[in-house]
Amino acid sequence: MENDNHASRLHSILESGMSIPRGSNCRDAWRKLLNTKEEALLMSRLGKVMELTSLIIKDVENNPSALKSSKHWSAQVTKAFMTQNLNDQWSGFIAHIDSHSLNYLHMTADFIQSNSHKEIISDSKLQEIREQVDALYKEVLSSELDEGIKEYLYRTLQKLLVSIDEYFITGVNPIIDSVDQVIGHIVTDEPFRVELKKRCSCGKKYY
Numbered sequence: 001m002e003n004d005n006h007a008s009r010l011h012s013i014l015e016s017g018m019s020i021p022r023g024s025n026c027r028d029a030w031r032k033l034l035n036t037k038e039e040a041l042l043m044s045r046l047g048k049v050m051e052l053t054s055l056i057i058k059d060v061e062n063n064p065s066a067l068k069s070s071k072h073w074s075a076q077v078t079k080a081f082m083t084q085n086l087n088d089q090w091s092g093f094i095a096h097i098d099s100h101s102l103n104y105l106h107m108t109a110d111f112i113q114s115n116s117h118k119e120i121i122s123d124s125k126l127q128e129i130r131e132q133v134d135a136l137y138k139e140v141l142s143s144e145l146d147e148g149i150k151e152y153l154y155r156t157l158q159k160l161l162v163s164i165d166e167y168f169i170t171g172v173n174p175i176i177d178s179v180d181q182v183i184g185h186i187v188t189d190e191p192f193r194v195e196l197k198k199r200c201s202c203g204k205k206y207y
Helices: 006-017 026-033 039-060 064-083 099-115 123-141 147-165 173-188 190-199 201-206
Strands: none
Touching (some): 006 026, 006 039, 006 099, 039 064, 039 099, 064 099, 123 147, 147 173
């Protein structure tokens, strides 16, 4: 069973990028890879992809062998991001990602895989979770909950939906954090819990 890890996700994104014609516009290539046409969302997701390199290095920093094998690919990926021009050709980015980079990154992913216990969520399961969260989101908006509680749930569920949509970049941790935030609030805030059960059918259904 494949497990969730930063290196595996970055490898998947870069490998998909290799199939995009190098003469394509760089911004359009990222729009395709990151599944968005909205400029602000593109920049946000691109930033999260850029962050993956440092997160991967943290994952392997205590293993000299894995850290050494990360030097080449991390240098190339960093150079690719630092020199790319979104208004120019895709080659300005992808030309820096050579076969050695992908091979070493795959080796890093394998190392992290052997030490990870968070299994990958299938596309079908992810879609099922998203539909449930979206239904809950709509239910909260149409409920008679106190406006303060409604606003809190609105923001938290929105954050959860974003985490689900960006799972292919950021992995399972943001989803877990968003769920824990709601559950933790319900457990520690009795007035919140009582209000939720009293004024929203979701309170009786889920809590």
